[in-house]
Amino acid sequence: MTHLLDLIDVKLGYPQGKVFKTIVHQLSLQLDKGEIGCLLGPSGCGKTTVLRSIAGFEPVYAGSIQLEQQTIAETGRMVPPEQRHIGMMFQDYALFPHLTIEKNIAFGLNKLPREQAQKITQEMLELIGLQQSAKAYPHELSGGQQQRVALARAIAPSPKLLLLDEPFSNLDVDTRERLALDVRAILKEKQLSAILVTHSQIEAFVFADKIGIIHQGKLEQWANPQTLINAPNNAFVKEYIRQDAIQAYQACSTDKSCFCEE
Numbered sequence: 001m002t003h004l005l006d007l008i009d010v011k012l013g014y015p016q017g018k019v020f021k022t023i024v025h026q027l028s029l030q031l032d033k034g035e036i037g038c039l040l041g042p043s044g045c046g047k048t049t050v051l052r053s054i055a056g057f058e059p060v061y062a063g064s065i066q067l068e069q070q071t072i073a074e075t076g077r078m079v080p081p082e083q084r085h086i087g088m089m090f091q092d093y094a095l096f097p098h099l100t101i102e103k104n105i106a107f108g109l110n111k112l113p114r115e116q117a118q119k120i121t122q123e124m125l126e127l128i129g130l131q132q133s134a135k136a137y138p139h140e141l142s143g144g145q146q147q148r149v150a151l152a153r154a155i156a157p158s159p160k161l162l163l164l165d166e167p168f169s170n171l172d173v174d175t176r177e178r179l180a181l182d183v184r185a186i187l188k189e190k191q192l193s194a195i196l197v198t199h200s201q202i203e204a205f206v207f208a209d210k211i212g213i214i215h216q217g218k219l220e221q222w223a224n225p226q227t228l229i230n231a232p233n234n235a236f237v238k239e240y241i242r243q244d245a246i247q248a249y250q251a252c253s254t255d256k257s258c259f260c261e262e
């Protein structure tokens, strides 16, 4: 079986003066096309560093990263971020304040013929339900609406993979829950693969098809939520998964339109 994304024994870290600080050890995981993965773990465990290495902002010091069977990172070699066809969505929206919503969405489509770019922008506006706001500026929208625009901008160029770095954490609880479900539905509709980094176990368990639990730079388990609940690899995973996340998963596993109180 070939995977969309393959991380093979990846080692990540940061040079600090004359020493090298290893942050992530021998991390391996695979994501199939259309799957949504999530990296979960205590603060400082290395989630964002993994996401940044997939995006191409951090080098790998051992192992390799493959996207559609092409090596995009290995020791001493990095395909630049702009050549990876990977979309990103951050918690701070990162929209261009001086551009209208439609221009923000069209930003990554500048290499396409104008008519095609306009058609895709229109489709994206419909997908996120903001057709009426095409000519508005980011500051005129709510946080949740701005994050929808950030999603549209990230997926407009049809990336091979979307990376989401705590995209809901700046929003209030109600908006966060609704938006997380909407984003999941949009990703599934478009058959887009994604990896989410989050602090919220509930978000992870209702959003993701596969969850990776990282602890002190080690991937303790990479599995679907049901397997994590029924067959945790070790005591850390078993104790780490909270009851409310299990309940949210069980309540939502048949009906993804439900999102339970955190």
Ligand SMILES: Nc1ncnc2c1ncn2[C@@H]1O[C@H](COP(=O)(O)OP(=O)(O)OP(=O)(O)O)[C@@H](O)[C@H]1O
Residues within 6 Å of the ligand: 014, 023, 041, 042, 043, 044, 045, 046, 047, 048, 049, 050, 199
């Ligand atoms: N540029 C850097 N230089 C040196 N160390 C760094 C750098 N960026 C992150 N680190 C360290 O790497 C470790 C992992 O950081 P990372 O941001 O990947 O963790 P995280 O799991 O995403 O944390 P959080 O959940 O708090 O966002 C931390 O100890 C952090 O201090």
